Amino acid sequence: MRDGSAFLPAGLSGAGKTTIAGLARPDVTLLSDEVSCVRPQAGAYWAFGTPFAGELARADANVAAPVAALYLLAQGPQTRVEPVAPAQTARALLRHILFFAPDAELVRLVFQSACEFLRQVPVFQLEFAPTPAVWEVIR
Secondary structure, three states, X not given: OEOOEEEEEEOOOOOOHHHHHHOOOOOOOOOOOOOOEEEEEOOEEEEEOOOOOOOOOXXXXXXXXXXXXXXXXXXXXXXXXXXXXXXXXXXXXXXXXXXXXXXXXXXXXXXXXXXXXXXXXXXXEEEEOOOXXXXXXXX
């Protein structure tokens, strides 16, 4: 969380979620270094911290904030941000949703929720070199 807004990093194992969390500057409040909960509230999507700790094993703040953006992570030689084409966002987002129920109706509802989220929250590809400067482009 930064400036009252949540910025969600997403990526498969090794993409850099823990790296980004570890590089967080003092003005950044981590909701979690492992799993965040996202839900609609008051006409926006909000991210909530969870008690799940990852590799950093930090006891982070029990806070919530409106989601300003979703960043799909990729480590690289430079740091840059590019918008993700709308046609690619649903597929990209669904890879990062924890959901295990085989019920067809629940699957439909999760997909519908993901599509609603994407109508309201911008999605970016964040290629980054693992330096604290990555937080200068997360806004």
